[in-house]
Amino acid sequence: MDKEELERLLADKKSKDLPYTRILSSMCTYPHEVAVHAHEMFIESNIGDSGLFKGTKEMEDEVIAIIGELMGNSNAYGYITTGGTESNIQAIRAIRNSKRREGLCDMNIIVPETAHFSFDKIADILCIEVRKAGVDHQLRVDPESVKELMDERTICMVGIAGTTEFGQVDPIEELSEIAKDERIFLHVDAAFGGFVIPFLADRDKYKFDFTLEGVSSISIDPHKMGMSTIPAGCILFREESYLKELAVSTPYLTTKEQYSLTGTRSGASVAATFAVLKYLGKDGLKKVVDRCMSLTGLMVDGAKQMGIEPVIEPVMNVVTLRVNDVNGVVEALRAKGWEVSTTRSPEALRMVIMPHVTEEMVKSFLEALNEVVR
Amino acid sequence: MDKEELERLLADKKSKDLPYTRILSSMCTYPHEVAVHAHEMFIESNIGDSGLFKGTKEMEDEVIAIIGELMGNSNAYGYITTGGTESNIQAIRAIRNSKRREGLCDMNIIVPETAHFSFDKIADILCIEVRKAGVDHQLRVDPESVKELMDERTICMVGIAGTTEFGQVDPIEELSEIAKDERIFLHVDAAFGGFVIPFLADRDKYKFDFTLEGVSSISIDPHKMGMSTIPAGCILFREESYLKELAVSTPYLTTKEQYSLTGTRSGASVAATFAVLKYLGKDGLKKVVDRCMSLTGLMVDGAKQMGIEPVIEPVMNVVTLRVNDVNGVVEALRAKGWEVSTTRSPEALRMVIMPHVTEEMVKSFLEALNEVVR
Incomplete structure (x- = not known):
């Protein structure tokens, strides 16, 4: 043709x-137009083999620091994912792997009944039970319901900062307290809200990020309200040890190990995210x-x-x-x-x-x- | 800035x-330049919500038919993935889910010791044991070694059509015979070789595709030798039932269910793949x-x-x-x-x-x- x-x-x-x-x-x-421009400029970049694309890798490191700072922790550990689903998979996988090494099996996590459908996919993929907690009349998860569902095999609670259906924010401050008391991993799905809540006039009503001590990890998507190109999600962990749980050694690449779910990975979207964050x-x-x-x-x-x-x-x-x-x-x-x-x-x-x-x-x-x- | x-x-x-x-x-x-052009043209397209992007969806359907035909089966079922790792995850997940519903647990798969490192990642993610079969002096998997590793919990054999390290092709015709005899799922990882082997002068020596009756699924990456943009992998199943094993229902989208690992998904790469295949x-x-x-x-x-x-x-x-x-x-x-x-x-x-x-x-x-x- x-x-x-x-x-x-x-x-x-x-x-x-x-x-x-x-x-x-x-x-x-x-x-955003600067995202499109940067995406085109780095169209051939494979950040999955970051030793070859050191400029792209620098941009990813800067993006992680910028988003981390926006989420209340400029020393967070993470990487640019393909989107919210990968970010959520990786958060749950990290805590699952950590608990599996301790010998735990038949694990469960507790998500609000308003959580994104990707958590059903994750349960299937990772062989984990997903328990769904009830919500209050404002469609925020009920912390009492979360506590009732919890048992000795519960490895993680999930709070949503910007539910897909209603744009509601769970009482993550309360979940954070439970997380601290029960010493349990708290993942916050801010795929949508992460680039919204920090800029709301009444943002103090919706604490959700690493400034809450109990928050262990956050998903936040540059390709939604961050106006980057698809695919651009982001997973952040407070502690490096959880990122390390995802490591797979990578022979024949320029790096020794890789944390991402995918192998080859779009450097163009990393550049696009970098461009939007720097420009705006x-x-x-x-x-x-x-x-x-x-x-x-x-x-x-x-x-x-x-x-x-x-x-x-x-x-x-x-x-x-x-x-x-x-x-x-x-x-x-x-x-x-x-x-x-x-x-x-x-x-x-x-x-x-x-x-x-x-x-x-x-x-x-x-x-x-x-x-x-x- | x-x-x-x-x-x-x-x-x-x-x-x-x-x-x-x-x-x-x-x-x-x-x-390829036509891939870059098409990618830019569809930069905002989210094929994960395909009811909104019906033109992109048509391109994906055509791409699946074209690649299916190249792989010896124009009626294969599949979709454009983020790359070889997702394709391999989804193939193993499909057969795992099918066997899990039959009550099987502690499952294993057999891969050549030359298989891509993504299979170690997959074992971790999907809670499956990966057994590694030996290779002959030409670095092709030894079918006898595969048979020796097989037991009643083996759900899948993997053959590689173009190993990452050596570019070697496993004796997939022999694996196909074993697959038929033992009624076992055979996944072919042709992420690299899928766009090479069909065009080799001595291609008849390297049968690997759906023309072999025992082959159940194939990974083939447009973003490698298909000269498309990242991210563009492809998973194909001979039988629709395996694709259906991956279905997750998708409220608030324009489609009822989704088979992909990710939610939001690059339509730009689908367009890029379509452009290369049509143009070349x-x-x-x-x-x-x-x-x-x-x-x-x-x-x-x-x-x-x-x-x-x-x-x-x-x-x-x-x-x-x-x-x-x-x-x-x-x-x-x-x-x-x-x-x-x-x-x-x-x-x-x-x-x-x-x-x-x-x-x-x-x-x-x-x-x-x-x-x-x-």
């Missing part, structure tokens, strides 16, 4: 992908969050004016609305060109106000919603 | 990465392999003229040379600007003749080698 024919074919495929300007259902967005800095990241939160407020207020109430007052840039016949509304909105998603319990419409969302989009969406629910 | 400062910083990091023109140790290479076609892929094999011959002949013998006559584009003081030679070559790697057993110099290698590079490398070993 010649290049012209290929170009036509790619353009045809592209036309079948939705632009993010119609998408309110996703935690992904257009990567904390001030720039805060502006992104401020804008998303302002549009979140606009959407919720608009919905309330129609008599539609949110399931919870948004903590971050996720809007969930109580409507009748949720699936019917989703289909009707789709017919009008809007992609939204739903929550399960309670059933509601769900919109994520990512950086690609504009005021015009919110207003136009509200008009469509008004027509649909009338 | 402003854009100019960022640009200088990125350029500084880039200058510390080695260009592939100095690298003979890696199974990665510059992605089988003829183009064969030309790439022809050229690599010709340069492989040039390097081995040049070494022989210096009195240096290869460990095995190259089957594919991997050259291993017997030299004294291997690590000293590696360091001396590095001082001359060449990155090569080593094999473990026997110890030898190892060079991979990827598509970025030119005749000038081979000649210049041979001169350096001559000076070093003299």
Whole structure:
């Protein structure tokens, strides 16, 4: 096939992908222009063989320090993963391996019932039981429920800082206290919230990071609110020993061992993450969050004016609305060109106000919603 | 930081990465220009939420059919992974889950002792024992050794079509016969060889794909000899039921379930793989392999003229040379600007003749080698 024919074919495929300007259902967005530029510049870099790509490796080390500092610990240990699922797998695998060496078997972890579906995948992969703790009326995990599920085979509690469905933050300060009392590993899934909560006006209400002594590890995704390119997740451990639990020796590479789940690994996404963090800095990241939160407020207020109430007052840039016949509304909105998603319990419409969302989009969406629910 | 400062910083990091023109140790290479173009065009696409990116999904389906056909089965079931490690994890996980549902525990798999280090990682992750079978004098797995290691808890045999260290191909036809006799799952790791062997002049000597009835699954990496962008691996199963073993239900996405290890997943790499396969076609892929094999011959002949013998006559584009003081030679070559790697057993110099290698590079490398070993 010649290049012209290929170009036509790619353009045809592209036309079948939705632009993010119609998408309110996703935690992904257009990567920042500096991310795209850096990604292209390092497109061939394989950070999995970091002795060959020492510049990329320096960027990864700097990114880990920057994100660590954002998470309250500039000496955290970790690496850039393929995303939240790998980060969560690796956190649970690290504590599992540590306990397995002590002779423990039939282990379990406790996650909120609002945890991301990846924890079911992780249970399957790692041969671990996942117990699901109940939540309060604000859809935050109930620490009492967590304690009730705990037994001598519980190796880890998980708290969510920004639930996928509701954008809610678990009471991680309380989980941290339990973690300290019970000497149990506490993993915080901040895949979505990690780049949001530190920039909220009322962030002190939502402590979730390494400044809490009981927090052992954190997942945070640059390819979500960090506006980096896919694949870019990040796993951070407070203690190096847990990262070491993941080590596999790597003959025929330029490094002696590797901690990542994958072997060959995108250096381009590392460069992209580095570029966004350096270019935006904390001030720039805060502006992104401020804008998303302002549009979140606009959407919720608009919905309330129609008599539609949110399931919870948004903590971050996720809007969930109580409507009748949720699936019917989703289909009707789709017919009008809007992609939204739903929550399960309670059933509601769900919109994520990512950086690609504009005021015009919110207003136009509200008009469509008004027509649909009338 | 402003854009100019960022640009200088990125350029500084880039200058510390080695260009592939100095690298003979890696199974990665510059992605093809059409891969880079397609990657950029679909940079924001998340194939993990494929209902939003239907054009990308169409490309993935076509890629699976094209690679399946190349592997002797255009009706194979699979998806584009992050690379060989994920593909191998998923193959072993599929058969493990199937056997676990039958009540089996303490399972084991048998891999050649020449298998990629990712199988040690997989054993750790999936809680499975990995048994390592011996190899013959040509460094191909010994089917008798495989049979001796087998017991009632053996759920899978692995054959390698293109070993990482020597580029050797296991006698997969014989493994396939054992697989049929013993009714056991046979996974073929063709991460490297999958895009090489079908284009070799003597390919009939190296049967390894779904045309062998006993082969259950194949890993093959577009981001190695397929000249796609990182991350692009591929797992293929003969039977859909094994893919289904990997299913996790996915609320709040546009699809009902997901088979991949990761959640968010690069659509850009899918587009890149699609572009290379469409643009080059089988003829183009064969030309790439022809050229690599010709340069492989040039390097081995040049070494022989210096009195240096290869460990095995190259089957594919991997050259291993017997030299004294291997690590000293590696360091001396590095001082001359060449990155090569080593094999473990026997110890030898190892060079991979990827598509970025030119005749000038081979000649210049041979001169350096001559000076070093003299």
